[in-house]
Amino acid sequence: MRSLLHHTLPALALAVALIPAGAHAEDFPVKNKTITIVVPYAAGGPTDRVARDLAEALRKPLGDVSVVVDNTAGAGSTIGTARVARATPDGYTLLLNHISMATMPTMYRKLPFSVSSDFEFLGMVNDVPMTLIGRPTLPPNNYKELSTWIAQNKGNITLGHAGLGSASHLCGLLYQSAIKVEMTSVPYKGTAPAMTDLIGGQIDLLCDQTTNTTGQIEAKKVKAYAVTTLQRLRTPALKDLPTLDESGLKNFQVTIWHGLYAPKGTPAAVQKKLNDALKQALKDPEFVKKQEGLGAVVVTDGRIDPAGHKKFVLAEIDKWGAIIKAAGSYAD
Structure with a gap:
Protein backbone atom coordinates (compact mmCIF):
# COMPACT_ATOMS: atom_id res chain seq x y z
CA MET A 1 0.00 0.00 0.00
CA ARG A 2 2.81 2.39 0.93
CA SER A 3 4.49 1.67 -2.37
CA LEU A 4 1.23 2.36 -4.23
CA LEU A 5 0.71 5.66 -2.41
CA HIS A 6 4.33 6.58 -2.95
CA HIS A 7 3.86 6.35 -6.70
CA THR A 8 0.23 7.56 -6.88
CA LEU A 9 0.27 10.76 -4.77
CA PRO A 10 2.91 12.57 -6.86
CA ALA A 11 0.96 11.69 -9.98
CA LEU A 12 -2.25 13.06 -8.45
CA ALA A 13 -0.46 16.23 -7.37
CA LEU A 14 0.86 16.71 -10.89
CA ALA A 15 -2.60 16.14 -12.36
CA VAL A 16 -4.12 18.77 -10.04
CA ALA A 17 -1.36 21.23 -10.92
CA LEU A 18 -2.09 20.76 -14.59
CA ILE A 19 -5.82 21.59 -14.23
CA PRO A 20 -6.38 24.95 -16.01
CA ALA A 21 -7.10 27.89 -13.71
CA GLY A 22 -10.49 28.34 -15.34
CA ALA A 23 -11.49 24.68 -15.28
CA HIS A 24 -14.37 25.35 -12.94
CA ALA A 25 -15.36 28.65 -14.53
CA GLU A 26 -18.53 27.02 -15.81
CA ASP A 27 -19.78 27.03 -12.21
CA PHE A 28 -19.42 30.82 -11.95
CA PRO A 29 -21.11 32.43 -10.18
CA VAL A 30 -21.83 30.14 -7.24
CA LYS A 31 -25.19 30.89 -5.62
CA ASN A 32 -23.92 31.27 -2.05
CA LYS A 33 -20.96 33.52 -2.99
CA THR A 34 -21.20 37.29 -3.13
CA ILE A 35 -19.81 39.36 -5.98
CA THR A 36 -18.29 42.59 -4.68
CA ILE A 37 -17.97 45.71 -6.80
CA VAL A 38 -15.26 47.86 -5.25
CA VAL A 39 -15.82 51.60 -5.62
CA PRO A 40 -12.58 53.48 -4.87
CA TYR A 41 -14.47 56.56 -3.62
CA ALA A 42 -16.58 57.54 -0.64
CA ALA A 43 -20.17 56.38 -0.34
CA GLY A 44 -22.75 58.83 -1.64
CA GLY A 45 -20.66 60.09 -4.54
CA PRO A 46 -21.50 59.83 -8.25
CA THR A 47 -19.48 56.68 -8.96
CA ASP A 48 -20.98 55.03 -5.89
CA ARG A 49 -24.44 55.78 -7.22
CA VAL A 50 -23.67 54.31 -10.64
CA ALA A 51 -22.21 51.21 -8.97
CA ARG A 52 -25.28 50.62 -6.82
CA ASP A 53 -27.61 50.94 -9.80
CA LEU A 54 -25.37 48.58 -11.77
CA ALA A 55 -25.16 46.04 -8.93
CA GLU A 56 -28.94 45.84 -8.89
CA ALA A 57 -29.12 45.44 -12.68
CA LEU A 58 -26.45 42.70 -12.68
CA ARG A 59 -28.17 40.41 -10.19
CA LYS A 60 -30.71 38.88 -12.56
CA PRO A 61 -28.39 38.15 -15.52
CA LEU A 62 -25.91 36.61 -13.07
CA GLY A 63 -28.52 34.18 -11.77
CA ASP A 64 -29.85 36.19 -8.82
CA VAL A 65 -26.57 36.02 -6.90
CA SER A 66 -25.79 38.71 -4.35
CA VAL A 67 -23.93 41.70 -5.85
CA VAL A 68 -22.79 44.29 -3.31
CA VAL A 69 -20.86 47.56 -3.41
CA ASP A 70 -17.86 48.12 -1.13
CA ASN A 71 -16.39 51.62 -0.83
CA THR A 72 -12.61 51.65 -0.44
CA ALA A 73 -11.81 55.33 -0.77
CA GLY A 74 -8.59 57.27 -0.54
CA ALA A 75 -5.52 58.54 -2.39
CA GLY A 76 -7.36 59.56 -5.53
CA SER A 77 -8.89 56.10 -6.01
CA THR A 78 -5.52 54.32 -5.93
CA ILE A 79 -6.24 52.41 -2.69
CA GLY A 80 -9.43 50.75 -3.89
CA THR A 81 -8.00 50.16 -7.35
CA ALA A 82 -4.91 48.49 -5.87
CA ARG A 83 -7.15 46.30 -3.73
CA VAL A 84 -8.81 44.85 -6.83
CA ALA A 85 -5.47 44.46 -8.64
CA ARG A 86 -4.31 42.24 -5.72
CA ALA A 87 -7.60 40.33 -5.37
CA THR A 88 -8.04 36.67 -6.25
CA PRO A 89 -8.81 36.57 -9.99
CA ASP A 90 -11.99 34.52 -9.72
CA GLY A 91 -14.65 37.05 -10.78
CA TYR A 92 -15.96 37.72 -7.29
CA THR A 93 -14.07 41.00 -6.77
CA LEU A 94 -14.60 43.67 -9.44
CA LEU A 95 -13.77 47.35 -9.82
CA LEU A 96 -15.96 50.17 -11.05
CA ASN A 97 -13.91 53.25 -11.77
CA HIS A 98 -14.13 56.29 -13.99
CA ILE A 99 -11.69 58.46 -15.91
CA SER A 100 -9.23 58.06 -13.05
CA MET A 101 -8.07 54.87 -14.79
CA ALA A 102 -6.73 57.12 -17.55
CA THR A 103 -5.25 59.83 -15.33
CA MET A 104 -3.54 57.83 -12.58
CA PRO A 105 -0.63 56.66 -14.77
CA THR A 106 0.43 60.30 -15.24
CA MET A 107 -0.91 61.82 -12.03
CA TYR A 108 1.09 59.55 -9.72
CA ARG A 109 4.83 59.05 -9.98
CA LYS A 110 4.54 55.60 -8.41
CA LEU A 111 1.54 53.27 -8.56
CA PRO A 112 1.24 49.83 -6.92
CA PHE A 113 -0.37 48.54 -10.10
CA SER A 114 -0.43 49.01 -13.87
CA VAL A 115 -3.73 50.06 -15.41
CA SER A 116 -2.84 48.47 -18.73
CA SER A 117 -1.50 45.14 -17.48
CA ASP A 118 -2.97 44.36 -14.02
CA PHE A 119 -6.65 44.31 -15.00
CA GLU A 120 -9.06 42.55 -17.31
CA PHE A 121 -11.27 45.08 -19.10
CA LEU A 122 -14.90 43.92 -18.91
CA GLY A 123 -16.69 46.77 -20.69
CA MET A 124 -17.74 50.41 -20.39
CA VAL A 125 -20.90 51.38 -18.51
CA ASN A 126 -21.78 55.02 -19.22
CA ASP A 127 -20.70 58.51 -20.21
CA VAL A 128 -21.47 61.27 -17.73
CA THR A 228 -19.55 70.62 -20.04
CA THR A 229 -20.98 69.00 -23.18
CA LEU A 230 -21.03 70.61 -26.63
CA GLN A 231 -24.83 70.31 -26.78
CA ARG A 232 -27.37 71.09 -24.09
CA LEU A 233 -28.67 68.13 -22.12
CA ARG A 234 -32.20 66.77 -22.43
CA THR A 235 -32.57 65.93 -18.74
CA PRO A 236 -35.50 68.05 -17.46
CA ALA A 237 -33.56 69.56 -14.58
CA LEU A 238 -30.63 70.53 -16.80
CA LYS A 239 -32.16 71.30 -20.21
CA ASP A 240 -32.08 75.08 -19.68
CA LEU A 241 -28.41 75.19 -18.67
CA PRO A 242 -26.11 76.65 -21.33
CA THR A 243 -22.97 74.81 -22.40
CA LEU A 244 -19.58 76.33 -21.63
CA ASP A 245 -18.94 76.13 -25.37
CA GLU A 246 -21.88 78.38 -26.22
CA SER A 247 -20.94 80.63 -23.30
CA GLY A 248 -17.64 81.52 -24.94
CA LEU A 249 -15.27 78.68 -23.97
CA LYS A 250 -15.14 77.19 -27.45
CA ASN A 251 -14.79 73.41 -27.66
CA PHE A 252 -14.74 73.03 -23.88
CA GLN A 253 -15.86 69.48 -23.30
CA VAL A 254 -15.42 67.06 -20.38
CA THR A 255 -17.32 63.80 -20.20
CA ILE A 256 -16.63 61.30 -17.45
CA TRP A 257 -16.97 57.59 -18.22
CA HIS A 258 -17.23 54.51 -16.05
CA GLY A 259 -15.89 51.03 -16.77
CA LEU A 260 -15.95 47.61 -15.09
CA TYR A 261 -12.73 45.67 -14.40
CA ALA A 262 -11.54 42.36 -12.93
CA PRO A 263 -8.09 41.36 -11.64
CA LYS A 264 -5.60 40.17 -14.25
CA GLY A 265 -5.77 36.43 -14.71
CA THR A 266 -9.51 36.10 -14.26
CA PRO A 267 -10.46 33.04 -16.37
CA ALA A 268 -11.66 33.86 -19.88
CA ALA A 269 -14.92 31.97 -19.32
CA VAL A 270 -15.64 34.06 -16.21
CA GLN A 271 -14.83 37.27 -18.08
CA LYS A 272 -17.29 36.27 -20.80
CA LYS A 273 -20.04 35.59 -18.27
CA LEU A 274 -19.42 38.97 -16.63
CA ASN A 275 -19.38 40.79 -19.97
CA ASP A 276 -22.58 39.02 -21.09
CA ALA A 277 -24.23 40.00 -17.80
CA LEU A 278 -23.02 43.59 -18.18
CA LYS A 279 -24.51 43.83 -21.67
CA GLN A 280 -27.86 42.60 -20.34
CA ALA A 281 -27.70 44.99 -17.38
CA LEU A 282 -27.10 47.97 -19.66
CA LYS A 283 -30.30 47.12 -21.51
CA ASP A 284 -32.32 46.91 -18.30
CA PRO A 285 -35.08 49.56 -18.69
CA GLU A 286 -34.90 50.52 -15.02
CA PHE A 287 -31.13 50.98 -15.13
CA VAL A 288 -31.34 53.04 -18.34
CA LYS A 289 -34.10 55.18 -16.84
CA LYS A 290 -32.08 55.86 -13.69
CA GLN A 291 -29.02 56.83 -15.70
CA GLU A 292 -30.93 59.10 -18.05
CA GLY A 293 -32.58 60.76 -15.08
CA LEU A 294 -29.12 61.69 -13.86
CA GLY A 295 -27.97 63.00 -17.22
CA ALA A 296 -25.78 59.95 -17.95
CA VAL A 297 -25.75 58.09 -21.26
CA VAL A 298 -25.53 54.28 -21.18
CA VAL A 299 -22.83 52.92 -23.50
CA THR A 300 -24.10 51.03 -26.55
CA ASP A 301 -21.08 51.24 -28.88
CA GLY A 302 -17.99 49.06 -29.28
CA ARG A 303 -16.63 50.09 -25.89
CA ILE A 304 -19.08 47.67 -24.28
CA ASP A 305 -16.77 44.85 -25.44
CA PRO A 306 -13.51 44.14 -23.54
CA ALA A 307 -11.26 44.90 -26.53
CA GLY A 308 -13.06 48.15 -27.30
CA HIS A 309 -13.01 49.12 -23.63
CA LYS A 310 -9.24 48.62 -23.33
CA LYS A 311 -8.47 50.41 -26.62
CA PHE A 312 -10.50 53.41 -25.46
CA VAL A 313 -8.82 53.60 -22.02
CA LEU A 314 -5.31 53.38 -23.49
CA ALA A 315 -6.17 56.27 -25.83
CA GLU A 316 -7.53 58.26 -22.87
CA ILE A 317 -4.28 57.69 -20.96
CA ASP A 318 -2.40 59.40 -23.77
CA LYS A 319 -4.95 62.22 -24.03
CA TRP A 320 -5.09 63.09 -20.33
CA GLY A 321 -1.38 62.54 -19.84
CA ALA A 322 -0.64 65.57 -21.98
CA ILE A 323 -3.23 67.70 -20.14
CA ILE A 324 -1.95 66.75 -16.68
CA LYS A 325 1.67 67.35 -17.60
CA ALA A 326 0.77 70.80 -18.91
CA ALA A 327 -1.02 71.60 -15.63
CA GLY A 328 1.82 70.21 -13.53
CA SER A 329 -0.51 68.23 -11.23
CA TYR A 330 1.34 65.29 -9.75
CA ALA A 331 1.35 63.27 -6.56
CA ASP A 332 3.94 60.98 -5.01
Missing part, protein backbone atom coordinates in the same frame (compact mmCIF):
# COMPACT_ATOMS: atom_id res chain seq x y z
CA PRO A 129 -21.51 65.02 -18.49
CA MET A 130 -20.45 67.49 -15.81
CA THR A 131 -21.95 70.67 -14.44
CA LEU A 132 -20.40 73.85 -13.08
CA ILE A 133 -22.26 74.71 -9.87
CA GLY A 134 -21.90 77.20 -7.04
CA ARG A 135 -22.88 77.67 -3.43
CA PRO A 136 -26.52 78.80 -2.96
CA THR A 137 -25.43 82.21 -1.64
CA LEU A 138 -23.13 82.98 -4.57
CA PRO A 139 -24.26 86.34 -6.07
CA PRO A 140 -24.28 85.41 -9.82
CA ASN A 141 -27.53 83.90 -11.13
CA ASN A 142 -26.31 82.86 -14.60
CA TYR A 143 -23.05 82.10 -16.35
CA LYS A 144 -22.59 85.61 -17.78
CA GLU A 145 -22.85 87.07 -14.28
CA LEU A 146 -20.53 84.34 -12.96
CA SER A 147 -17.85 85.31 -15.49
CA THR A 148 -18.01 88.91 -14.31
CA TRP A 149 -17.93 87.85 -10.65
CA ILE A 150 -14.87 85.65 -11.24
CA ALA A 151 -13.05 88.52 -12.96
CA GLN A 152 -13.81 90.80 -10.02
CA ASN A 153 -12.78 88.30 -7.34
CA LYS A 154 -9.52 86.86 -8.65
CA GLY A 155 -7.42 85.44 -5.83
CA ASN A 156 -10.42 84.99 -3.53
CA ILE A 157 -12.31 82.14 -5.19
CA THR A 158 -12.39 78.60 -3.78
CA LEU A 159 -12.95 75.62 -6.05
CA GLY A 160 -13.64 72.29 -4.38
CA HIS A 161 -12.92 68.82 -5.73
CA ALA A 162 -13.14 65.19 -4.62
CA GLY A 163 -9.39 64.59 -4.42
CA LEU A 164 -6.34 64.55 -6.65
CA GLY A 165 -7.14 62.91 -9.96
CA SER A 166 -10.88 62.86 -9.37
CA ALA A 167 -13.34 63.86 -12.09
CA SER A 168 -14.09 67.14 -10.33
CA HIS A 169 -10.38 67.89 -9.97
CA LEU A 170 -9.78 67.34 -13.70
CA CYS A 171 -12.76 69.45 -14.69
CA GLY A 172 -11.57 72.21 -12.37
CA LEU A 173 -8.09 72.14 -13.90
CA LEU A 174 -9.46 72.49 -17.42
CA TYR A 175 -11.89 75.21 -16.44
CA GLN A 176 -9.21 77.34 -14.76
CA SER A 177 -6.96 76.85 -17.77
CA ALA A 178 -9.74 77.83 -20.16
CA ILE A 179 -10.64 81.07 -18.38
CA LYS A 180 -7.01 81.78 -17.39
CA VAL A 181 -7.88 82.35 -13.74
CA GLU A 182 -6.23 80.43 -10.90
CA MET A 183 -8.50 79.57 -7.99
CA THR A 184 -7.77 78.20 -4.53
CA SER A 185 -8.13 74.43 -4.82
CA VAL A 186 -9.86 72.72 -1.88
CA PRO A 187 -9.50 68.90 -1.95
CA TYR A 188 -11.91 66.55 -0.17
CA LYS A 189 -12.01 62.82 0.45
CA GLY A 190 -14.80 62.23 -2.01
CA THR A 191 -17.57 64.14 -3.73
CA ALA A 192 -20.11 63.87 -0.91
CA PRO A 193 -18.14 65.99 1.60
CA ALA A 194 -17.29 68.50 -1.14
CA MET A 195 -20.99 68.84 -1.98
CA THR A 196 -21.86 69.21 1.69
CA ASP A 197 -19.46 72.14 2.05
CA LEU A 198 -20.67 73.71 -1.19
CA ILE A 199 -24.28 73.61 0.01
CA GLY A 200 -23.13 74.97 3.35
CA GLY A 201 -21.29 77.86 1.71
CA GLN A 202 -17.76 76.85 2.77
CA ILE A 203 -16.54 76.78 -0.86
CA ASP A 204 -17.60 78.78 -3.90
CA LEU A 205 -17.58 76.44 -6.90
CA LEU A 206 -17.55 72.79 -7.87
CA CYS A 207 -17.45 71.11 -11.29
CA ASP A 208 -18.95 67.67 -10.85
CA GLN A 209 -20.76 64.84 -12.60
CA THR A 210 -24.48 65.11 -13.34
CA THR A 211 -24.96 61.84 -11.44
CA ASN A 212 -24.16 63.77 -8.28
CA THR A 213 -25.40 67.27 -9.07
CA THR A 214 -28.79 66.77 -10.74
CA GLY A 215 -30.67 66.11 -7.51
CA GLN A 216 -29.08 69.10 -5.78
CA ILE A 217 -29.90 71.33 -8.76
CA GLU A 218 -33.52 70.12 -8.81
CA ALA A 219 -33.82 70.78 -5.08
CA LYS A 220 -32.29 74.26 -5.60
CA LYS A 221 -29.64 73.53 -2.97
CA VAL A 222 -26.94 74.85 -5.32
CA LYS A 223 -26.74 77.30 -8.20
CA ALA A 224 -26.19 75.74 -11.62
CA TYR A 225 -24.31 77.70 -14.28
CA ALA A 226 -23.34 75.46 -17.22
CA VAL A 227 -22.78 71.95 -18.55
